[in-house]
Amino acid sequence: MDTKPPSYRHTTRLFLVIGIALVLAVIVRSQLVPESFGEIGHYRADAIEEATQFELRHLGREACAECHDDIVDLHAKDAHARVPCESCHGAGAKHVAAEGDGEIHRPEGKQVCLICHRMLAARPGEFAQIDVEAHFAFVGVEDPQTLCVDCHSPHEPLFMDRDLRQARLHPLIHRCRDCHIGRTDDTLPRPEGHPAIFECDYCHAEVAAGFAERPHNGVRCTACHLFFKETESAGRILRDSDPRFCLLCHRDAPFRSDDAPPGIDWPDHRETMAEDDNDLDKRCIDCHQDRIHPLQTRTAAAGEE
Ligand code: HEC
Ligand code: HEC
Ligand code: HEC
Ligand code: HEC
Ligand code: HEC
Ligand code: HEC
Ligand code: HEC
Ligand code: HEC
Ligand code: HEC
Structure with missing residues (x-):
């Protein structure tokens, strides 16, 4: 048998091609890699300088x-x-x-509010969400064209009469929406064995008992006393007596239905009802606290500060 030694000649061409490709790659790289690359890390050092030059929009x-x-x-x-x-x-x-x-x-219409507050199954429960129809029914709005800003000011939606950050610190109070996504019907009966939740009447028994007998008893305590969660274990609770807050439900307005809470004209109402000049400075609660609930005599639970 005739055995020729194997020839590797064809590989020299292959190595030549690879060699040229490598040289080309080095040349191309040296052209493409930006000047300040690698000076202070695996990125362009100049990028930092450039990023500070962008025009701010917000x-x-x-x-x-x-x-x-x-x-x-x-x-x-x-x-x-x-x-x-x-x-x-x-x-x-x-x-x-x-x-x-x-x-x-300058935002107009309802969308600007509903973008954040529309009830969505995917939205975390603890965020304040409304179902527009149910919300309007609750506050007695008949006309579906009514705007949110007809009642709420976008810059002070609840008309708090005192700075939120100075309000009273409370232990964590569970609202239904802290555990149930989207649930706003707080009056639903809870099934047996339901997790215990810390309720207002546990500490404010007298206030709650008095409240139950008066005309506002269908309103949640936290509708008037906003609970503003601050940490995992505590939040601020408001004691709000700004007349504009009461007027969110009681202002006479064309969009209101017949079964809305009774409406008044403000400040005409005060002038009509005033018995003397002193009355002209009064807030709603100075004349109407008896319709809401008794003020607190300290109980053992609400106790010492
Ligand atoms: C240098 C002064 C100045 C600054 C800073 C300024 N504004 Fe204004 N803004 C004005 C003036 C003047 C007007 C027109 C008069 C008015 O309505 O008060 C106005 C009007 C507005 C209006 C009403 C527009 C309309 O069409 O009715 C809005 C909303 C507004 N500003 C929001 C803002 C926001 C948000 C900022 C911060 C990002 C801001 N402004 C910063 C001076 C300023
Ligand atoms: C939740 C949304 C929202 C936020 C947050 C908000 N605004 Fe407004 N703002 C509105 C809406 C809605 C209007 C138009 C109100 C109307 O037409 O009654 C408005 C109106 C204004 C106006 C015109 C007021 C006038 O009387 O014509 C100014 C100025 C303004 N906003 C400034 C600000 C500034 C400054 C901030 C931050 C401190 C701010 N807004 C935060 C929604 C908002
Ligand atoms: C960018 C999102 C955003 C938009 C837009 C917005 N809100 Fe809010 N709103 C919030 C946040 C955040 C809170 C505070 C909730 C909390 O921390 O408990 C809040 C709170 C409120 C509350 C008190 C809720 C409570 O805790 O009981 C009301 C009422 C309210 N917003 C009304 C409005 C109205 C009316 C508009 C439209 C003019 C509007 N919001 C637009 C984010 C938004
Ligand atoms: C007739 C006046 C009125 C109108 C119109 C109105 N609201 Fe309210 N809203 C109230 C009152 C009163 C409360 C407080 C009682 C409560 O918490 O349910 C409230 C509470 C809220 C809350 C807090 C709810 C919660 O569970 O903590 C949000 C969010 C809100 N409104 C958003 C809106 C949006 C968005 C619109 C427009 C689609 C709107 N409101 C229109 C009167 C109104
Ligand atoms: C600390 C968390 C927590 C809070 C706060 C809470 N729940 Fe629940 N709830 C649960 C859990 C967990 C279940 C499921 C219990 C089971 O299946 O046995 C449940 C089940 C229910 C059910 C029956 C099942 C369903 O989803 O319909 C109702 C009704 C209910 N809760 C109403 C309320 C109401 C009303 C409030 C506010 C007053 C509230 N819950 C507050 C945790 C909570
Ligand atoms: C663990 C006990 C406890 C629970 C639960 C509780 N509170 Fe209180 N609350 C207190 C104490 C203590 C004070 C201070 C009493 C005092 O100063 O006489 C207080 C004060 C208040 C005040 C007056 C705030 C101020 O600025 O003067 C309001 C309003 C209030 N609570 C509402 C509520 C509401 C609404 C709930 C339910 C959502 C609630 N509380 C649940 C203990 C509690
Ligand atoms: C969330 C809506 C809501 C808010 C906020 C609200 N109220 Fe009411 N109010 C009602 C409802 C509902 C009734 C009961 C109407 C009925 O019995 O038909 C009522 C009834 C009344 C009445 C008439 C009672 C009677 O005997 O007929 C007065 C007075 C009153 N409220 C004062 C106030 C004052 C003061 C505030 C502010 C601290 C306030 N309300 C805040 C919903 C509200
Ligand atoms: C100077 C005292 C005084 C002030 C301030 C005052 N009211 Fe009245 N209000 C009265 C009297 C008096 C009546 C009629 C008798 C009654 O119902 O108590 C009345 C009646 C009402 C009624 C029942 C109307 C009806 O048709 O059934 C409502 C609702 C009401 N007030 C809400 C308010 C609200 C909300 C405020 C604050 C924005 C306010 N009031 C401020 C003295 C006052
Ligand atoms: C219709 C609105 C409304 C509702 C609903 C409501 N409150 Fe009040 N609450 C008030 C007003 C107004 C004050 C007095 C604020 C002031 O004096 O500045 C007050 C004061 C308080 C105080 C302080 C009392 C004191 O003596 O200093 C406590 C505690 C309280 N409320 C607890 C509750 C509890 C618990 C519930 C539910 C059972 C409840 N509130 C429901 C409007 C309301």
Whole structure:
């Protein structure tokens, strides 16, 4: 048999091609890798400098305070304290740069509120959510075209008469929505064996007993006393007696239905009802606390501070 030694000649061509490719790759790389790459890490050092040069579109509320300090202060004290101005008004840079002349979004309609507050099965339960129909029925609104801002101010939605952050600190109070996604019907009977929840009457027994006998007994305690969760174990609770808060339910308005809570004209109502000049400075509760609940005489549970 004729055995020729194997020939490797064809491989020299292969190595030549690979060699050229490598040289080309090195040349291309040296052209493409940016200048400052690798100086301080596996990235372009100049990128840091460039990132600081981008024009800001969102400026934060401090930028608004310069000219709208009244709104900024109001907003910081009410339930929307954590919502940035620009979540509703859009980026504010152009407007600020033009000292207020530049365009800025002025939201209209219900969507601006429902984008965050519409009841959705996927939304965490502890966030305040409403079903528009049920909400309107509860507050006696007949006309479906009624806007949220016809009652709620976007900058102080609940008209708290005192800064949220100064309100009384309470132990964690479980609301139905803390555990049940989307549930707003707090009056539903709970089944036997339901987890125990810390309720208002546990500590405020007399207030709760008095409340049950009066005309507001269909209203949740936390509808008037907002519980604002602050940590995993505590939250702030409001004692709100701003007349505009009561008027959320009691203002006479064209959109109200016949079974809405009784409506009044304000401040005409006070003038009509006043017996003397002293009455002209009174708030609703100065004349009407007897319709809500007794004020507290300290009980053992609510105890010492
Ligand atoms: C340099 C002053 C200045 C700053 C800063 C400023 N604004 Fe204004 N803004 C104005 C002026 C002036 C007007 C027009 C007069 C008015 O309605 O008060 C205005 C009007 C508005 C309006 C009403 C627009 C309309 O169409 O009715 C909104 C909303 C608004 N500003 C939001 C903001 C927000 C949000 C910020 C912060 C990102 C901000 N502004 C920062 C001066 C300013
Ligand atoms: C929850 C949404 C929301 C947030 C947050 C919000 N706004 Fe507004 N803002 C509105 C709406 C809605 C209007 C229009 C109200 C109306 O037409 O009655 C408005 C109106 C305004 C106006 C015009 C007022 C007027 O009387 O014409 C200014 C100025 C303004 N907002 C500034 C601010 C500033 C500053 C902040 C942050 C501190 C802020 N807004 C936060 C929704 C919001
Ligand atoms: C960007 C999201 C966002 C938008 C838009 C928004 N809200 Fe809110 N709203 C919040 C947050 C966050 C809270 C505070 C809830 C909490 O921390 O418990 C809140 C609280 C409230 C509360 C008190 C709820 C409670 O805890 O009982 C009311 C009432 C309210 N908003 C009404 C409105 C109205 C009316 C509008 C439209 C003008 C609006 N919101 C638009 C985020 C939003
Ligand atoms: C007739 C006045 C009125 C109108 C209109 C109105 N609300 Fe209310 N809203 C109230 C009152 C009163 C409360 C407090 C009682 C309560 O918590 O149910 C309230 C409470 C809320 C709460 C807190 C609910 C909770 O479970 O903590 C949210 C969120 C809210 N409103 C959003 C809206 C939105 C969004 C609209 C527009 C689609 C709207 N409201 C329209 C009167 C109104
Ligand atoms: C600490 C968490 C927690 C809180 C707060 C809470 N629940 Fe529940 N709830 C549960 C659990 C867990 C179940 C399921 C119990 C079972 O299957 O035995 C349940 C079941 C129920 C059920 C029956 C099943 C269903 O989903 O319809 C009703 C009705 C109910 N809860 C009503 C309420 C009401 C009303 C409130 C507010 C007053 C409330 N719950 C507050 C945890 C909670
Ligand atoms: C673990 C006990 C406890 C529970 C549960 C409780 N509270 Fe209180 N609450 C207190 C104590 C203690 C005070 C302070 C009493 C005092 O100063 O006389 C207080 C004070 C208050 C005040 C007055 C706040 C102020 O600024 O003066 C209100 C309003 C209030 N509670 C409402 C409620 C509501 C509504 C609930 C249910 C959602 C509730 N509390 C549940 C213990 C409790
Ligand atoms: C969440 C809605 C709501 C809020 C907020 C509210 N009320 Fe009422 N109010 C009602 C309902 C419901 C009734 C009972 C109407 C009925 O019996 O037909 C009522 C009845 C009344 C009455 C008439 C009682 C009678 O004997 O006919 C007065 C006075 C009153 N409320 C005062 C107030 C005051 C003061 C505030 C503020 C601290 C307030 N309300 C806040 C819903 C509300
Ligand atoms: C100077 C005292 C005074 C003040 C302040 C006052 N009211 Fe009255 N109000 C009365 C009297 C008096 C009546 C009629 C007798 C009654 O129902 O107690 C009345 C009646 C009412 C009724 C029942 C109306 C009806 O048709 O059945 C409501 C609701 C009401 N007030 C709500 C309010 C609200 C909300 C405020 C604050 C925005 C307020 N009041 C402020 C003295 C007052
Ligand atoms: C219709 C609105 C409304 C409802 C619903 C309501 N409250 Fe009140 N509550 C008030 C007002 C108004 C005050 C007095 C605020 C003030 O004096 O500035 C008050 C005061 C209190 C105080 C302080 C009492 C004191 O002597 O200082 C406690 C505690 C309290 N409420 C607990 C409750 C409990 C518990 C419930 C439910 C069983 C409840 N509230 C339901 C409106 C309401």
